Amino acid sequence: MSRDATPTRQPLSPDRVVDAGVALADSEGLDGLSMRELAQRLGVVPMALYKHVANKEDLLDGMVDRVWAEVEPPAPELGWREAMRRRSISLRDALRRHPWAVGLLEGRMRPGPANLFQHDAMMGCLRGAGFGFRTTVHVTSALDAYVYGFALQEKTLPFGTPEESGEAAARKLEATPPELAQRFPHLLEVAAELARAGYDYEEEFLTGLDLILDGVERLRPEWIAG
């Protein structure tokens, strides 16, 4: 119990700093995440953060591992295909909740424990299903590349629901000068179709994912060779 008028504020910890960092990036984007703004939201002087994180890079490391911790690891008992499918969907979902993380997930110099765990589980699931070394790396690489790239497109494109996307496409179509329409007829054709029927990210993502998994399935003869 403190006697003074100001409420006793709970002490800072690395976890609280990282949590607040994730919340700030979620709401304001990566550009809105500054040490100074973060400190203000936590009710402390900027300098105080540096006792709990070494610097901004260290903060980002922690934030990225929070995202990895939200990803559902592959469950080998479902069989490799369904396990890969669900974990890819779960990764995309995490990236939709935290779009700022898309460019940061890979390539951390100091991968966190959740990151290591996820990749180990991925390798373990595929190796356990009989995939060879190289094939395991190929499959992981292709699936993750697809999810990252899709998340990048999704994050970056302006519309959410199919309806919104249809309206956006329709507006764009109206605003297109006829001279441009002539130069890019196929683009216009597709834009018109999207304006009519909307663009469903969910279906788009799953179609590509299943297409890749089909491709992986066809690697079977090479399993042992991997």
Add this chain to the structure above:
Amino acid sequence: MSRDATPTRQPLSPDRVVDAGVALADSEGLDGLSMRELAQRLGVVPMALYKHVANKEDLLDGMVDRVWAEVEPPAPELGWREAMRRRSISLRDALRRHPWAVGLLEGRMRPGPANLFQHDAMMGCLRGAGFGFRTTVHVTSALDAYVYGFALQEKTLPFGTPEESGEAAARKLEATPPELAQRFPHLLEVAAELARAGYDYEEEFLTGLDLILDGVERLRPEWIAG
């Protein structure tokens, strides 16, 4: 001919500003690209740039379209599969030359002419080969997602050649405390294999690309339905 001692410097233009922006980002990364540094390299006061580009976002728009202009458009006469394959390889090559562009290619609010041309050519090639509307969008989306995501991984991972990657993996392996090795056995196994044989980005990229193209080929029955 100017009479004073300082050499007559060629006048600034939007093109020169954008060119210098690409060069600066290529050599120093996106973080190193500041209006002030760019101005200094061009031998002008920062303010002078604002007569040729509206602001930094406008500069980035121009830079991104430069990258699109370097991508070889699909050549329908090769057949859709080979055309898609080459254009995907060309896109990845452009992104290797300009890694800073990976997160920026999509989602420009004001797509430049080269961007529009590329997407129109992509759609045109697939529609011309008999793919339906939706299928065309699916194929474009899946291929681009894969290339973006792969470029993201590649940009972000620390090693270049297979040999370098082998050495890096070997060093990492040595530095791994046995306690971590126990917790992540599959990761260790794969790291050991990479340390032995190296990691070949080129082969990795092409394997995934062909896997996706195989998947697309299997969509044939649905062509008309698209």
Add this chain to the structure above:
DNA sequence: ACCTGAACACCGTTCAAGT
């Protein structure tokens, strides 16, 4: 009418001075 230096409102991080 044009050009630009100074200024504004920010950054991440250091460091010395104060308790």
Add this chain to the structure above:
DNA sequence: ACCTGAACACCGTTCAAGT
């Protein structure tokens, strides 16, 4: 020994003052 305000070296961009 601990804490933190002021400072440093940056940002992108505005704007008024000078020519």
